[in-house]
Amino acid sequence: MKKITIIGTGYVGLVSGAGLSDFGNNVCCSDINKEKIELLNKGVIPIYEPSLYELVNRNVKSKRLIFSDNVKDSIQSAEVIFIAVGTPEGKTGNADITTVLQVAELIGKNLNNYKVICTKSTVPVGTGKKIIDVINKYNQNNIEFDYCSNPEFLREGKAVSDFLHPDRVVLGVASKKAYDYMKVVYRTLYINKTPLIQTTIETAEMIKYAANAFLALKISYINEVANLCDEIGADINIVTEALGSDGRISPKFLNPGPGFGGSCFPKDTKALIRIAKKHNLDMYTVDAAIKANENQKIRMLNKLEKLLKGNFNKKKIGILGLAFKQETDDVRESSAIYMISGLIKRGANIKAYDPIANDSMKKLIPGIDYKLNWESAVEDCDAVVIMTEWNEFRGIDLSKLKELMCSPIILDTRNILNIIELKRLDFTFDNVGRK
Numbered sequence: 001m002k003k004i005t006i007i008g009t010g011y012v013g014l015v016s017g018a019g020l021s022d023f024g025n026n027v028c029c030s031d032i033n034k035e036k037i038e039l040l041n042k043g044v045i046p047i048y049e050p051s052l053y054e055l056v057n058r059n060v061k062s063k064r065l066i067f068s069d070n071v072k073d074s075i076q077s078a079e080v081i082f083i084a085v086g087t088p089e090g091k092t093g094n095a096d097i098t099t100v101l102q103v104a105e106l107i108g109k110n111l112n113n114y115k116v117i118c119t120k121s122t123v124p125v126g127t128g129k130k131i132i133d134v135i136n137k138y139n140q141n142n143i144e145f146d147y148c149s150n151p152e153f154l155r156e157g158k159a160v161s162d163f164l165h166p167d168r169v170v171l172g173v174a175s176k177k178a179y180d181y182m183k184v185v186y187r188t189l190y191i192n193k194t195p196l197i198q199t200t201i202e203t204a205e206m207i208k209y210a211a212n213a214f215l216a217l218k219i220s221y222i223n224e225v226a227n228l229c230d231e232i233g234a235d236i237n238i239v240t241e242a243l244g245s246d247g248r249i250s251p252k253f254l255n256p257g258p259g260f261g262g263s264c265f266p267k268d269t270k271a272l273i274r275i276a277k278k279h280n281l282d283m284y285t286v287d288a289a290i291k292a293n294e295n296q297k298i299r300m301l302n303k304l305e306k307l308l309k310g311n312f313n314k315k316k317i318g319i320l321g322l323a324f325k326q327e328t329d330d331v332r333e334s335s336a337i338y339m340i341s342g343l344i345k346r347g348a349n350i351k352a353y354d355p356i357a358n359d360s361m362k363k364l365i366p367g368i369d370y371k372l373n374w375e376s377a378v379e380d381c382d383a384v385v386i387m388t389e390w391n392e393f394r395g396i397d398l399s400k401l402k403e404l405m406c407s408p409i410i411l412d413t414r415n416i417l418n419i420i421e422l423k424r425l426d427f428t429f430d431n432v433g434r435k
């Protein structure tokens, strides 16, 4: 196994570091943020990710996982270094790789023996070359090193299982030595027949964007099919069941909803279009996926307006779900933001509840009434909107819901409620493709 340092203990770095230590490597997760490292050394996990606490704990106990704010030392003691810092969306829609290049400079300045430098962060195609150039610029003693692009495919809320049981590991390398090092790092997966895809650096960078953009496209496609089902009276659930049973399509990522959110799809689709533009190419399909996604958020607000006969003023609306999807407290680009902002603009009074994302949304939209349970969020409301597919909301007792509300109107943007029950209880309702 290898001595590994992960630079950046955010969502990708922490999960990857803990996962790599679980594979038997000795891992140091390092970060310049001293508070974060202090919390981690006290056993406090600063992000919500199911089963991450157990994974970290297990490996800290077996002394395969440590945390340090001394990035310099953790660079010098490593055989393999993973760059796992944030690459947020820049002003022009490009991914901002400033922090990645700062880390590359630090690595160049502290190279003391052969290492493989690996980028986990999602970076535009061609960034690998820039990272190598920066390291070389500061590599005073001309120490030998290799580079590897090893993109992550982690979903929030499922990141630990996605890391421990990936469909494939992509390794973009320019030397056999680098590949051999990475094969040792991922040996646990390799001996369990997880495909290791060895390719060039640029190809590995491209795979990440192509994967995310395709998944976003698939979601926008099924959302538009669902919208058409609304108009012709078809049932999207049966449509997706039939589509999904075709092996070429697969049943996954065919759930219609209020539009995709999160820190990846919105950012990566725009970044891919920017990369294409730089090479004088248009990506009409990805462009359409972004446009369809924006339209989906508008469509949800219009559906609610119709249910309330065009009048939002002073109406009491209960929003159930704030996170961009279930099993996360992350509200970045959540469709709930567009829904709530639109309702505020139209004079509605809003109560909101999310099992774990209340505090995250409060930072963005402080001025609404956040409740600690769904019952108080719906009490005395003129209408309720389900924005996130939490299992808690799937199990809501609809007769109790009706009693609590002052008018039985509900918009289920995740198609999680039983429409037979809704009809039986005389709800006025709408959803996405299940008229």
Ligand code: UDX
Binding pocket: 152, 153, 154, 155, 156, 157, 212, 215, 219, 252, 253, 254, 255, 256, 257, 258, 259, 260, 261, 262, 263, 264, 265, 324, 325, 326
């Ligand atoms: C995504 C990719 O799945 C992951 O591989 C990549 O590494 C990071 O970006 P993430 O953004 O965490 O992961 O969540 P994901 O489960 O992909 O959902 C993204 C958005 O699409 C959410 O808003 C979700 O509600 C929405 N979605 C997903 C749908 O609307 N329908 C679906 O069928 C699936």
